[in-house]
Amino acid sequence: MKILVIEHPAVAGFVAHGLRDHGHTVDVAHDGETGLRLGRTGGYDLILLAVVLPKGNGLEVGAALRRGGSVPILLLTPDDHEAEHFIRHVGANGYLVKPFRFGALLEHVNALDRTQPRPPHTG
């Protein structure tokens, strides 16, 4: 999968590293502005988006990305409340509360992987 990670450097580092180890192509943006520019033009299969971001908060970036296409968005959030608020107003395909284990992230990413044939039971 081609994945865009829009996150604080402290988080983006290991996320990008781990996902690359699992065979994904990963781009990283550390702020909303860069994330939006890459997200609009990069042809990604999945976007991991921080709810709180410098330069254009996650909510605005998410809304703009949603308007631009149907790429799945997985939120990385400091708590459930922020994520629920985001999902109510913008929509997303799932969320992970920070801090999270890499394994938990991988499960979410695999579940949203449209490039792989899905096992029948997840339909």
Place this chain on the structure above:
Amino acid sequence: MSRTNRSDAVRPQGRAVAGAVGQRDRFERLLTAGLAIFAEHELQAVLQRVADAARDVVGARYAALGVLNEAGTGLAQFVSSGLSEAERARIGPLPQGRGLLGLVIRERRPIRTADITRHPGRYGFPPHHPPMKSFLGVPIELRDRVFGNLYLTEKVGADEFDAEDERIAVFLARKAGVAVENARLLERLREFQSSRDRFYAMMNHELRNALTGVYGWLDLLVRRDKGAAPPAALEALAAAEQTVQLLHDMLDLSRLDAGRVEVKVQDSMAEAMLAEALHSVTPLAEPAAVRLDAPALDLRTPMRTDPKRVRQILVNLLRNAIQHSPADEVVRVGFDADDSLVSFSVIDRGSGIDEERQRQLFDAYSQVSEERAGTGLGLTLSRRLARLLGGDLQVQSRSGHGATFTLAIPRFMNPAP
């Protein structure tokens, strides 16, 4: 004569104007007014009650009350009594305190006069102001601060206000002073709380980002090396996990304090919640060589509660038991239900908890001490959550004989109003 004596007792000045019946009537009305003032919470309503009461008890055609802003540069609140809306609108802007009203505040003493228009401190009425002659003004003060003034005009049934009228006005003004101070303290408390909430939200976010990096990298390293990860990496990961747990608990505790933990009531199965909690602590039990012994968990106890919070409490109890259990020992889990109550118990064979520590166990705030170090916030949080679900969390233990924690919660909880 009993009438005179009584009158004198209430009014030492002894100017026998009203009889005992009038005295008692006034006293009654003052008491009633005092109670009515206490019943109000909104500052504006309290002030209105004070002005109305002053007019009624003292016996004046008009009353008004002005509260200065905190800088003392103008009025923050103003209420009047006895003027119709139309009359008040015709008078126009609020009084500026250039005349007698300002004098009351500046000199911090009551002023009484039979004729305002002849008083040397007068400034004059604005156009469309109803004619007023007799005047009684008292400062609203509390301790060393002046908050404003209460004044009455046009004494009913006499040409001027007397000393007793003045004492009643001073008494009511004092009540207004207390109300103003309370309202301002409450306002300051709210401001403090909201800036504290913003601070915690920001700290929560920053801490989580930083910790996600630590936790994530360690997890990645340990995963990559599979079984061969160096002990240092494993220990660091465990420490990061503990920190993550503390952070979650701290946030929950601060939300409980702010009354912002919502109970999300759903249909759920008691056995399923217990099974999920057991499943999530299994990775902790194995390395500690602790065996978890639970009854068969067939799904046959439907409940209506917040399953996420029940699981959270159970995980806390199990984690606590595993942590305090000696190696190669059993942590026993019990489960019991009737029509109205479900209770879960977690029994460890650790060193037990003496009575002194049992009292501290659920109260992380009042007992911050060296002895508490390392106990985390899990039990404090769990009891608070149990109570939020309408139940309770109790411990039974004797030093040297392990501990039994029992969570008892209503089986069917009403959805939050």
